[in-house]
Amino acid sequence: MLDRAARRAVSPPLSIQVVSDGRIGMENQALGLAEAVQRLTPADISVRRIRWRTLFDKLPSGLKTSWMLDLSSDPAEPAAGEDWPDLWIATGRATLPLSARVRAASGGKTFVVQTQDPRWRNAAYDLIVAPAHDRVEGPDVLSITGSPHRVTAGRLAEGAAAFAGALEPLSRPRVAVLVGGRSRAFDLTEAHAAELADRIAAAVEAVGGSLMLTFSRRTPEAAKAAMTARLGGLPGLIWDGQGPNPYFAFLKFADHVLVTEDSANMAAEAASTGKPVHVLPMIPLKPAGKFARLHADLRQRGAARPFDGTLTAWTYAPLVETDRAAAEVLKRMMRG
Incomplete structure (x- = not known):
């Protein structure tokens, strides 16, 4: 045989x-x-x-x-x-x-x-x-x-094509903001969401940039509303969940990616682009554990840093895990 x-x-x-x-x-x-x-x-x-x-x-x-x-x-x-x-x-x-x-x-x-x-x-x-x-x-x-994922240069280019008319003209730096939500390890309250939105808005306005914001299915409605109210006035696009998902397009057109610390998948996917990844803090419900280990790994690889309120750029070799x-x-x- x-x-x-x-x-x-x-x-x-x-x-x-x-x-x-x-x-x-x-x-x-x-x-x-x-x-x-x-x-x-x-x-x-x-x-x-x-x-x-x-x-x-x-x-x-x-x-x-x-x-x-x-x-x-x-x-x-x-x-x-x-x-x-x-x-x-x-x-x-x-x-x-x-x-x-x-x-x-x-x-x-x-x-x-x-x-x-x-x-x-x-x-x-x-x-x-x-x-x-x-x-x-x-x-x-x-x-x-991180985990295996579908983010590749080809798929990003393909995903970006449908949104090029809306995103390509946006002022640079373009800032993609990927927001998670409540989980066993983290929470995103209305107050914390509003605080994050203030910090994000200040950073984008300081550099004359634009915003590309998407929420996850886990984002609480109150948090979503608070962030939309504060960030809706910035140049850019906030996806409301209707129509085609611009996630790949956001990653393609972004000069910076801000991602909440509750999502290992989004952090690893962002790190595969070679774009600076800024990690947004959430409200911890228990010790960070595996998330802290992932973010330490991404920092060691030069891919990610905690969001410090500025949009400093840096370069690194994109992850190909x-x-x-x-x-x-x-x-x-x-x-x-």
Whole structure:
């Protein structure tokens, strides 16, 4: 019988299955890694979104089986007559019961990659691509700064095209502000949002720049209203959540990126652009822990600094952690 490496050599292109619970932030981690693999070798990517029935969603991963999936969920396994993929890339707690069984179910054909820290049956996957700030250890663990993502120069240029008419004429420096919100570790109250808005406005006005502001789904409405009221008078664009998302365009056109400290994903994505990343403080609800470790990592790489109320520029080598992870995936796959 051909081993996995030999089968890979005689059956290009690679088939890649991306699996998540369908939430954009989660799916983009697995999809970003899949696309990075595709940039290195011919590959076909398919996306599978799974959801568990409400009755079973909170069960421990070890007790879940495929028949417990929601009827609207994509199938957990290939349909009759279809092959298992060469590469399975999954992210999130919902995917763990499926990922842990893929190697056995596929007869060893499928190489299984889990992003984030599974915290369950870590030996069941061929490779775990985990944020360094989560401190996951093991022979089949690759630690990277942040998480895999879809931000590339090409995708930024593509995303910017639809907004060029609105953003390109803006006065420079253009300042992208990426605002998160309430989480288990941080809060963004109305008062704190207003204070941040005052500091941001003063910095933008001091340099005669412009603003490109977007909120996350976690941003409290009161905080959103406070920031919009203070910053709405500045030249620029505040995305209200309607129509196409300008996130990639903001990163492309920005000269500076300000990002709240509650989002590891946004910080790592911003650091992949080579633009100065200024970290905005939030209200801590518990010790910063992994977020403090991530920001320390980004500072050490020269990518990020705490926002000090000014828009000082600096340069650094953009992070290419997703590409590094993709190269490691292929290296291990070819090793068999």
